[in-house]
Amino acid sequence: xxxxxxxxxxxxxxxxxxxxxxxxSAVIMPGLLIFVMYMxxxxxxxxxxxxxxxxxxxxxxVNMPTSVSMMLSIPELNMEITDVPATDAEEARQQVADRDxxxxxxxxxxxxxxxxxxxxxxxxxxxxxARISSMEARNMVTAILDMYHQxxxxxxxxxxxxxxxxxxxxxDLATDADIFGMVLGFMIPMMFLIFIYTGCLAIAPETISGQxxxxxxxxxxxxxxxxxxxxxxxILAISVFAMLGAVxxxxxxxxxxxSLMGIELGALLEFYSLxxxxxxxxxxxxxxxxxxxxxxxxxxxxxxxxxxxxxxxxIMLIATLCGLASTILGRVPAESxxxxxxxxxxxxxxxSIVGFEVNALNMALTAGxxxxxxxxxxxxxxxxxxxxxxxxx
Amino acid sequence: xxxxxxxxxxxxxxxxSKKQQQxxxxxxxxxxxADNVSFKSYEGEVYGLLGPNGAGKTxxxxxxxxxINPDSGDATVDGFSAVKQPKEIRRRIGFLTxxxxxxxxxxxxxxxRFFGELHGMSKDMIEKRREELFSTFGxxxxxxxxxxxxxxxxxxxxxxxxxxxxxxxxxxxxxxxxGLDVVTSKIVTDFLVDLKNQGKSIILSSHIFSLLEGMxxxxxxxxxxxxxxxxxIGNLAGDCTxxxxxxxxxxxxxxxxx
Numbered sequence: 001x002x003x004x005x006x007x008x009x010x011x012x013x014x015x016x017x018x019x020x021x022x023x024x025s026a027v028i029m030p031g032l033l034i035f036v037m038y039m040x041x042x043x044x045x046x047x048x049x050x051x052x053x054x055x056x057x058x059x060x061x062v063n064m065p066t067s068v069s070m071m072l073s074i075p076e077l078n079m080e081i082t083d084v085p086a087t088d089a090e091e092a093r094q095q096v097a098d099r100d101x102x103x104x105x106x107x108x109x110x111x112x113x114x115x116x117x118x119x120x121x122x123x124x125x126x127x128x129x130a131r132i133s134s135m136e137a138r139n140m141v142t143a144i145l146d147m148y149h150q151x152x153x154x155x156x157x158x159x160x161x162x163x164x165x166x167x168x169x170x171x172d173l174a175t176d177a178d179i180f181g182m183v184l185g186f187m188i189p190m191m192f193l194i195f196i197y198t199g200c201l202a203i204a205p206e207t208i209s210g211q212x213x214x215x216x217x218x219x220x221x222x223x224x225x226x227x228x229x230x231x232x233x234x235i236l237a238i239s240v241f242a243m244l245g246a247v248x249x250x251x252x253x254x255x256x257x258x259s260l261m262g263i264e265l266g267a268l269l270e271f272y273s274l275x276x277x278x279x280x281x282x283x284x285x286x287x288x289x290x291x292x293x294x295x296x297x298x299x300x301x302x303x304x305x306x307x308x309x310x311x312x313x314x315i316m317l318i319a320t321l322c323g324l325a326s327t328i329l330g331r332v333p334a335e336s337x338x339x340x341x342x343x344x345x346x347x348x349x350x351x352s353i354v355g356f357e358v359n360a361l362n363m364a365l366t367a368g369x370x371x372x373x374x375x376x377x378x379x380x381x382x383x384x385x386x387x388x389x390x391x392x393x
Numbered sequence: 394x395x396x397x398x399x400x401x402x403x404x405x406x407x408x409x410s411k412k413q414q415q416x417x418x419x420x421x422x423x424x425x426x427a428d429n430v431s432f433k434s435y436e437g438e439v440y441g442l443l444g445p446n447g448a449g450k451t452x453x454x455x456x457x458x459x460x461i462n463p464d465s466g467d468a469t470v471d472g473f474s475a476v477k478q479p480k481e482i483r484r485r486i487g488f489l490t491x492x493x494x495x496x497x498x499x500x501x502x503x504x505x506r507f508f509g510e511l512h513g514m515s516k517d518m519i520e521k522r523r524e525e526l527f528s529t530f531g532x533x534x535x536x537x538x539x540x541x542x543x544x545x546x547x548x549x550x551x552x553x554x555x556x557x558x559x560x561x562x563x564x565x566x567x568x569x570x571x572g573l574d575v576v577t578s579k580i581v582t583d584f585l586v587d588l589k590n591q592g593k594s595i596i597l598s599s600h601i602f603s604l605l606e607g608m609x610x611x612x613x614x615x616x617x618x619x620x621x622x623x624x625x626i627g628n629l630a631g632d633c634t635x636x637x638x639x640x641x642x643x644x645x646x647x648x649x650x651x
Contacts, residue, residue: 215494
């Protein structure tokens with residue numbers, strides 16, 4: 001009778017393989033969706049954030065002293081300074097508001113005299129936060145004006161001035177990989193969990209509730225096959241295809257991530273090793289199993305696929321919340337106790353892998369806890385298959 | 394004659410939801426679906442369970458088929474207890490009802506092999522039996538067509554073949570012609586006659602008098618969960634038809650005129 005697990009498994013697997021819609025939505029779609037989503041997000045963010053290196057900042061200035069004008073005219077800044085009379089200031093401000101030009105700098109007419117008289121003249125730098133180039137120009141101009149201010153006042157000390165260690169005044173010790181990991185650590189877990197869940201949701205209700213609904217489960221129950229074998233056979237089949245969906249999600253992620261981050265595919269390999277990919281796969285597989293287990297219980301309880309899908313919504317919300325775990329906590333915790341909670345541990349583990357903070361014990365805990373949770377779910381489903389209230393509800 | 398089925402004091406109750414209580418105009422939250430039901434059936438005999446809808450026929454059949462457990466009492470099939478040895482019983486029974494369906498995504502060949510394997514049959518045995526049954530039912534040509542694409546009659550034939558793939562000791566049919574058109578119903582009744590001619594033990598529940606009258610050696614009448622009559626058709630009906638005797642018993646039991 002041991003073969004009955006295999007018999008049930010083969011039948012369910014065959015059912016999924018030969019149902020093109022089911023196979024597509026469970027195995028192909030999650031990966032494809034991740035890829036397309038990342039591509040679209042990457043393009044969107046790229047358009048938002050990318051600074052055009054050839055962009056010439058259009059800066060209009062009123063009463064700008066020659067000394068400042070010279071500082072802003074160095075070629076590296078790519079600024080085209082246009083002096084405008086004070087009477088046109090209002091019009092220039094409107095141009096900034098209309099995003100026709102980047103910046104308007106208004107100096108008082110008696111700027112030099114005010115300085116000499118120890119008055120405190122005010123310089124107005126008008127920008128438009130809705131235009132990236134305007135914000136960039138504002139940052140550059142205020143930084144230069146700040147330097148000019150220090151020069152005039154006789155600086156007591158400077159902060160992050162260019163030096164041999166930081167020729168460009170960048171004193172940030174984070175490597176590209178660190179920044180890359182931090183950004184991904186916040187973004188990836190939620191989407192990853194949701195897409196894995198989508199794959200599981202496509203198969204589990206159909207394989208269990210669908211058979212209850214169509215009356216085909218009853219035909220199985222009058223055979224001498226053990227209820228537990230039926231449950232295990234079904235869960236195994238669902239798991240295998242859901243895991244294929246998870247692998248698909250990883251492939252989709254690997255190909256979509258470079259677009260998302262605006263880097264080449266090869267650069268991704270510089271940041272992550274094969275070991276990272278293997279760990280990610282381990283977490284993906286163990287998470288898939290937990291999802292399959294939970295959805296199998298709900299599907300066994302539900303009277304129809306529709307009902308099972310409705311019951312599954314809260315798990316989707318939990319998965320989404322868990323996916324935001326590291327964002328909510330503001331860090332990826334190293335304390336092992338966090339890794340004893342199924343799904344939550346998956347989100348933290350994914351964050352830690354992409355954020356280069358892998359802890360072997362926590363990885364092992366995640367895989368182990370998720371496996372135990374799945375086994376408990378399988379036992380519950382087997383028990384449910386033995387309950388006439390469930391089977392003939 | 395060898396006793397093949399012994400149903401002893403089987404009782405089954407179900408809890409009713411508020412909605413179910415309203416629908417059945419019942420004040421009690423509990424429905425006694427089978428109330429101390431006892432009867433026997435012998436090898437080669439066709440035993441019929443007759444009763445109106447909701448009388449407890451399906452519950453009794455399901456308890457015998459080990460799909461549901463009795464609250465009290467037991468049934469033995471070929472000496473095996475439904476309560477203690479359900480697996481042994483499932484090996485020995487063929488159970489057919491319109492509520493249990495075949496997966497429409499598979500071909501008859503696949504399904505018959507699948508159910509054969511679940512019954513623990515060897516590949517050779519399955520093949521031999523498959524050829525035999527498909528030829529009897531005339532479904533060879535459709536063996537590789539998905540069940541979902543077959544006609545209603547052909548589907549029913551496949552269901553019949555699947556239910557007896559393991560050559561069961563006793564065949565249980567719960568309302569086998571319910572919801573079927575006349576042509577498909579005839580396929581089922583012809584199959585029952587064939588099984589009877591082969592000397593198979595059959596338990597059949599129905600509310601079609603002609604079917605029971607033509608097929609059964611003995612009949613049990615079940616009303617409101619209680620087996621109120623249990624005898625050969627000749628002894629039970631006497632000079633009347635089974636139909637008129639049934640309504641006479643029904644009126645006496647329920648005190649309701651029909």
